[in-house]
Amino acid sequence: QFCDAGIGHGASTCGVSSSSSSSSTKLLIKGGIVVNAHEMEAADVYVEGGIIVSVRPNIKVGDDATVLDATGKFVMPGGIDPHTHLGMEFMGTETIDDFFSGQAAALAGGTTMHIDFVLPVNGSLLSGLEAYEKKSRESCMDYGFHMAITKWDEHTSKEMEIMVKKKGINSFKFFMAYKGSFMVNDELLLEGFKKCKSLGALAMVHAENGDAVCEGQRRMIELGITGPEGHALSRPPVLEGEATARAIRLAGFVNTPLYVVHVMSIDAMEEISKARKSGQKVIGETVLSGLVLNDSWLWDPDFITAAKYVMSPPIRVVGHDKALQAALSMGVLQLVGTDHCTFNSTQKALGIDDFRKIPNGVNGIEERMHLVWNTMVESGQISVTDYVRLTSTECARLFNIYPRKGAIRAGSDADIIILNPNSSFEINAKSHHSRTDTNVYEGWKGKGKVEVTISGGRVVWENDELKVVPSSGKYIEMPPFGYLFNGIDKADAKYLSSMKAPVKRSRATV
Ligand code: URP
Ligand code: ZN
Ligand code: ZN
Ligand code: ZN
Numbered sequence: 205q206f207c208d209a210g211i212g213h214g215a216s217t218c219g220v221s222s223s224s225s226s227s228s229t230k231l232l233i234k235g236g237i238v239v240n241a242h243e244m245e246a247a248d249v250y251v252e253g254g255i256i257v258s259v260r261p262n263i264k265v266g267d268d269a270t271v272l273d274a275t276g277k278f279v280m281p282g283g284i285d286p287h288t289h290l291g292m293e294f295m296g297t298e299t300i301d302d303f304f305s306g307q308a309a310a311l312a313g314g315t316t317m318h319i320d321f322v323l324p325v326n327g328s329l330l331s332g333l334e335a336y337e338k339k340s341r342e343s344c345m346d347y348g349f350h351m352a353i354t355k356w357d358e359h360t361s362k363e364m365e366i367m368v369k370k371k372g373i374n375s376f377k378f379f380m381a382y383k384g385s386f387m388v389n390d391e392l393l394l395e396g397f398k399k400c401k402s403l404g405a406l407a408m409v410h411a412e413n414g415d416a417v418c419e420g421q422r423r424m425i426e427l428g429i430t431g432p433e434g435h436a437l438s439r440p441p442v443l444e445g446e447a448t449a450r451a452i453r454l455a456g457f458v459n460t461p462l463y464v465v466h467v468m469s470i471d472a473m474e475e476i477s478k479a480r481k482s483g484q485k486v487i488g489e490t491v492l493s494g495l496v497l498n499d500s501w502l503w504d505p506d507f508i509t510a511a512k513y514v515m516s517p518p519i520r521v522v523g524h525d526k527a528l529q530a531a532l533s534m535g536v537l538q539l540v541g542t543d544h545c546t547f548n549s550t551q552k553a554l555g556i557d558d559f560r561k562i563p564n565g566v567n568g569i570e571e572r573m574h575l576v577w578n579t580m581v582e583s584g585q586i587s588v589t590d591y592v593r594l595t596s597t598e599c600a601r602l603f604n605i606y607p608r609k610g611a612i613r614a615g616s617d618a619d620i621i622i623l624n625p626n627s628s629f630e631i632n633a634k635s636h637h638s639r640t641d642t643n644v645y646e647g648w649k650g651k652g653k654v655e656v657t658i659s660g661g662r663v664v665w666e667n668d669e670l671k672v673v674p675s676s677g678k679y680i681e682m683p684p685f686g687y688l689f690n691g692i693d694k695a696d697a698k699y700l701s702s703m704k705a706p707v708k709r710s711r712a713t714v
Contacts, residue, residue, distance in 0.1 A: 229661055232265045236274025236622060238612050239588050240281070241597035249279055251618040254661035258614055270663070272656060274622050280592050281610050282316025282619035282657065283573045284599040286489060287465055287541030290320055291339040294545070295563040296554065300639045301546045304342040306569055308672045309637035311345055311664045313570035314654030316619035317609055317680065318544075319348040319599075321377055323386075327355045329363035333371060343677030345659045346619065348603065350375040350408060354385075356392040361399055368403040372681025374604060376400055377465065380447045381412035381439075381516060393454055401460035401692070404684030406487075406602070408463040411447035411472060412439055412517050421560055432510035433502045434559040436518040444517045445471025452479045452486055459695055461485040461688035463602070466543050468494040468517040470527045477536045485688050487602060488537040490528050492568040493644060495540060496579050498522040501644075511552040512642045514562045515543065532594060533585040539598045540576055542568030546640040566644045570636055573621070574629045578650035604686035622656035629653045637670060 231251040238247045238259055248263040249256060265271075290306040292299045301309065303320075310318060320340075325331035329351055340347060351367050353360065353376050367373040378396055379386035388396070393409075400407040420438035424430075429437060448464055452475055455462035467473055467488045476488040499519050504510040513519055531537045545565025555562030576595055580586045586594065592610075600610025607616050628651050633643040657665035660678070664671050 230265065230269035231618070231658065231661065231663070232263060232269045232271045233274050233279050233620065233622065234271055236277050236279035238279045239592050240612055241589055241593035241610070244589060249612060249620065251620070251658070251661050254618050256612060256614055256616045256618050256620075259612055272622065272663070276624070276626070277655070278588060278623045278625065279612060280621050280623060281596040281612055281616075282621050282659065283314050283595045284609060285310065285315050285318040285542050285544065285569055285572060286539060286599045286603070287491060287543050288318045288320045288569055289543070289545035289565065292321070292323065292545065294565070295561070297547065297551045297563055299546050299565065300548045300551065301544070301569075303340045303347070304344060304674060305637070305639045306544060307343055307345045307347070307677060308670055309570040311657050311659055311672060312637045312670050314573035314621040314623070314657050315569060316621070316657065316659045317346045317348070318569065319350055319603065322349045322351045322373075324352060324354055327360070329360065329367055333367070340679070342674045344664070344672040344674055345677040346609075346617070346680050347677060348605070348680045348682050349373050350377050352377045352379065352386065353392070353396050354379070354388065356388070356395050361395075364399050364405070365403060368405050368684050372679070372683075374404070374682040374684045374686065375406040375408055375463065377408040377410065379410045379414075380451065381410055381414040381417055383414040383418050387414040390450070390454065393451065394458065397455055397458040397460050401458055404686070404689050406463050406686065406688065407455060407460055408465050409447070409451040410466070411444055411451050411464055413443045413447045416443045416446070424559070430558050431507065432514050432559050432562060435514045435562065436499050436502050436520075438559075439516065439518055441469035441471040441520060441524070444469045445475055448472040448475040452476070452484065455486070456484050459692060459699065461487070461692075463487040463489065465489050466491045466494065466517060466541070467528065467537060469520050469524050473528060473531045473536060477531065480536065487539075487688070488531070489539055489541050490532055490537050491541050491543045492572045492575055493519050493543070493566050494525065495528050495532065496525060496575055497644060498525055507556055508549045508552060508642070511555060511562050512549075512644055513566065514552070514555075514559065514564055515545070515566045516564045529580065529585055533580065533590070538594070539602070540572060540594050542572050544569035546638055548639070548641045567636075567638050567640055568644075570638060571631055571643075571645050571648075573654055574631070574650065574652065575645065575648065577623065577652040582651055602686060602688065603682045604684070605680055605682055609680070618658055618661040620658040621654050623652060624655045625652050627651070627653040627655060
C-alpha cells in the first residue's frame with residue numbers, strides 16, 4: 205500500500221517508480237464526466253508532456269498512450285490547498301511532515317498543489333525564503349509560497365518588493381496573535397496593508413486578538429485549568445470576531461483586498477459577511493477542521509487524544525461547524541484549506557502540564573478532498589461544480605495562476621483527479637500517509653473516493669498505491685495584481701474626489 209520510504213507508517217514495499225513516471229507520458233482519461241467550476245460535460249481528456257492537450261468526446265490515440273477508464277466517475281482539477289505548514293519551526297519544535305511527506309499525503313488524497321507559509325529568519329524575508337527553498341527541494345508536487353511579515357522597517361518594505369517582483373510571491377500573512385513571537389500591532393498592519401496594496405499583493409490575516417488571548421490564558425491558569433480544554437476556553441470566538449472586524453476595517457481604510465485565513469467561528473464569518481455585503485473585497489478561508497469538527501475532544505480525559513485537536517484559532521463548540529458549512533455553500537466564504545501543521549504525540553506532549561506549550565496544529569492535507577466531498581456534496585449543500593470551485597479553482601484565481609491550475613482545459617497543467625462517487629474511503633492514522641501518529645479525523649468513513657491522482661501528467665496514486673517522485677514538483681510563481689485588484693484604483697480616485705478642498709481660513713480670525 206505504501207510506495208515510498210519514509211511515507212506513512214514507514215513501510216517501503218514498492219520503492220519509488222521512475223521509469224513509468226516521466227512527464228512525457230501520454231495519458232488518455234476515457235469516458236468520465238469532466239468537471240470544471242462552471243460546467244460539467246461527458247468528455248475524454250488527453251495529456252502529453254505534463255499538459256492537458258485536449259478535452260472532448262471520443263478522443264483517439266495511439267498504442268503508446270496509457271488509457272485510464274473513468275466511466276461513471278468524475279474527472280476534476282487536482283485540489284489546491286491554500287494553507288499548509290510543512291517543515292515549519294514552531295513553538296520549540298518542527299512539524300513532523302516536511303515538504304516531501306506532506307505532499308505525498310496530499311497526493312494520496314487528491315491534492316496536487318499547496319501554498320505554504322514562509323517564515324522570515326531573524327526578520328529577513330530573503331533568508332526565510334532561502335530556508336524554504338531548501339526545505340522544498342525534494343518536492344513531489346507543485347507548490348507556491350505566501351510570506352509572513354513579523355516585523356516592520358524600511359528593509360522589510362524593500363524585501364516585500366523583491367518577493368513580489370522577483371520571487372513569485374503575491375501574498376503576505378500578518379499574525380494578529382502569537383504575542384511575543386509573530387504578532388504584529390495595528391501600526392504594522394497598516395504599513396503592511398499599504399505596501400501590499402502598492403505591490404498588488406494580497407494581505408492575509410490570522411485574526412485573533414493576541415493581547416486578549418494572553419489575558420484569557422492567565423485566567424485559565426489562575427483557575428487551575430492547564431489541560432487542552434484551556435486552549436479553547438482562553439481564546440473564545442469573540443477574540444476572533446474582534447480581530448477579524450479590526451483587520452477588515454483597516455483594510456477598508458487602506459482600500460486593499462483582504463484574505464482572512466482559517467475562519468473558525470460564526471463571529472468572524474459574520475464580520476466577513478457584513479463587509480462583503482457592503483462591497484468590500486474580503487475573502488474568507490475555511491479550513492477543514494473548523495468545517496467538520498467541534499471542540500468536544502478537547503475535554504477527553506486522555507491528554508494526547510485531547511491535545512491533537514489543539515490549533516489556533518481553536519476548533520469551536522458544535523454549531524460553528526454547521527454555520528461555516530452554510531456560509532461556504534452560500535458564497536459568504538470562498539474556499540477551503542487545511543492549515544495542515546502536524547505534530548506527533550511526543551511533540552504534543554510538550555504541553556502536558558500547560559496547554560500554552562502544546563504545539564498548535566492539526567492534520568488535513570490528505571483528508572480535505574474526501575471530507576469536503578462527504579460533508580458538502582453528499583449532504584446536498586453544494587453541487588459537484590461548486591466542489592471544484594471551493595477546493596481548487598477559486599484558489600487558483602485568487603492567487604493568479606488560473607487557468608494554468610484549477611481547470612481541466614487544453615493548455616492547463618495536468619494536475620487531475622478521478623473521483624468515484626460510489627466508492628468509499630476510511631480514515632485512520634495506521635493507513636494515512638502523513639508522518640504523524642494520530643489523525644483528528646480518525647475513523648471517518650464515507651462515500652466518494654479519489655481513486656486516481658495525476659500530478660504534472662504522472663499517475664502518482666492509483667489502486668491505493670502511491671508512486672511519488674522526489675524533486676518532481678515545481679515551484680509555481682504567482683504574479684501580483686490578481687482579480688481582486690480590479691477597480692481598486694477607481695475606488696481610490698472616487699475617495700480622493702470625495703475629499704473637499706481644504707477650507708481656506710484667514711489668519712486674521714485667530
Ligand atoms: O494552529 C495553527 N493554526 N498552527 C499553524 C500556525 C497558524 O496560525 O496558521
Ligand atoms: Zn506501495
Ligand atoms: Zn494562523
Ligand atoms: Zn496556518
